[in-house]
Amino acid sequence: MQMVNPPPRKRGRPPKQDPDFNSTRESILRAGVAALTEKGFGASGLDEILRKARAPKGSFYHYFPSKEAFGAEAIESYGAFFAKKLDRHLLDESLAPLDRLRAFIADAEQGMRRHDFRRGCLVGNLGQEMAALPERFRDQLNAVFMDWERRLAACLRLAQAKGEIAARHDCARLAHFFWIGWEGAVLRAKLSRSAEPLLLFAEGFFALLSA
Amino acid sequence: MQMVNPPPRKRGRPPKQDPDFNSTRESILRAGVAALTEKGFGASGLDEILRKARAPKGSFYHYFPSKEAFGAEAIESYGAFFAKKLDRHLLDESLAPLDRLRAFIADAEQGMRRHDFRRGCLVGNLGQEMAALPERFRDQLNAVFMDWERRLAACLRLAQAKGEIAARHDCARLAHFFWIGWEGAVLRAKLSRSAEPLLLFAEGFFALLSA
Numbered sequence: 348m349q350m351v352n353p354p355p356r357k358r359g360r361p362p363k364q365d366p367d368f369n370s371t372r373e374s375i376l377r378a379g380v381a382a383l384t385e386k387g388f389g390a391s392g393l394d395e396i397l398r399k400a401r402a403p404k405g406s407f408y409h410y411f412p413s414k415e416a417f418g419a420e421a422i423e424s425y426g427a428f429f430a431k432k433l434d435r436h437l438l439d440e441s442l443a444p445l446d447r448l449r450a451f452i453a454d455a456e457q458g459m460r461r462h463d464f465r466r467g468c469l470v471g472n473l474g475q476e477m478a479a480l481p482e483r484f485r486d487q488l489n490a491v492f493m494d495w496e497r498r499l500a501a502c503l504r505l506a507q508a509k510g511e512i513a514a515r516h517d518c519a520r521l522a523h524f525f526w527i528g529w530e531g532a533v534l535r536a537k538l539s540r541s542a543e544p545l546l547l548f549a550e551g552f553f554a555l556l557s558a
Numbered sequence: 559m560q561m562v563n564p565p566p567r568k569r570g571r572p573p574k575q576d577p578d579f580n581s582t583r584e585s586i587l588r589a590g591v592a593a594l595t596e597k598g599f600g601a602s603g604l605d606e607i608l609r610k611a612r613a614p615k616g617s618f619y620h621y622f623p624s625k626e627a628f629g630a631e632a633i634e635s636y637g638a639f640f641a642k643k644l645d646r647h648l649l650d651e652s653l654a655p656l657d658r659l660r661a662f663i664a665d666a667e668q669g670m671r672r673h674d675f676r677r678g679c680l681v682g683n684l685g686q687e688m689a690a691l692p693e694r695f696r697d698q699l700n701a702v703f704m705d706w707e708r709r710l711a712a713c714l715r716l717a718q719a720k721g722e723i724a725a726r727h728d729c730a731r732l733a734h735f736f737w738i739g740w741e742g743a744v745l746r747a748k749l750s751r752s753a754e755p756l757l758l759f760a761e762g763f764f765a766l767l768s769a
Contacts, residue, residue: 476687479598534741534742538700557769
């Protein structure tokens, strides 16, 4: 996020009841999440985000009190979006528990492919940049990872109950291991512009489960 | 790296035979590598790097033709430094092959702890930022990973020859798996300011080897 100063509020903050306020705000947030997912916080410019959201140049501070507040909201928004995506797969009772994880992985792979491996993970990007970000983001980013880990651990416990995972494994630790490595795999997929790191990491993870 | 324009070269490029030229240049490179290892390319400012290197403010372009060339040199420099560190452990004939990897991991953990988990991996940071970096960095960063993977694969093959790793494993793939996940672990260690992700990832990796 380029650290430009807020422009003077010549036109004042639009009234909250303005029907366009929420939809423009939502568009800016959506374009911001896409930019952060691709380039991280430091390299994402407000002008570019506004342009992609088709919002007036310079209007950012009408909709968000600060860049930091915007970033915090983008993390929440992405975390919730991603938790929903995870649930769609991990709670899918039509599949065996480990096949649900496989379905998530296939979905993530297709998502990266669809964006030509330019977009990765917003939480991974901002986590990597943390040394240069507002300190309040740290707890938020850690909390998002813990949320994803809890969701995956629940699915792994189901798999363990069905004998798909050896009883000696601790599913919370396995879920933690998965997200640690998965973020590395997304990083390498972006860098090599290929799904291969995702698939190789997944293969190793499944081999570990049956170990 | 903040994209400020080069200042005019009022004093001209110092002559190469100047005994201070190489040592100042080396100090700037060293300070730059430290900054990139902590904050990545986007958030590292030239002024801060010069200040840490005790080089005159504004002197950057006396020593480097461009920020991009500087970044490329920093990647090379870090890649070579890290390969040497790897070799120190992975070629240590006083240890069994897998204990060499354990020694590297312990060294990396101590290194992160020494810098209070602020510094991670330069190659991981720049890999994560790749969408906003000069495209020529991509091949360089991938090449560094491949170099590290080759070094680790050689050590894993030794371990396999001694029966420390099951014969059915492909050591090149294991080494690839290790570096994919390790970068995720470094990211999480920075974010949580703790060695726990490094140790948990390592534990899972060793479990996989004996699977």
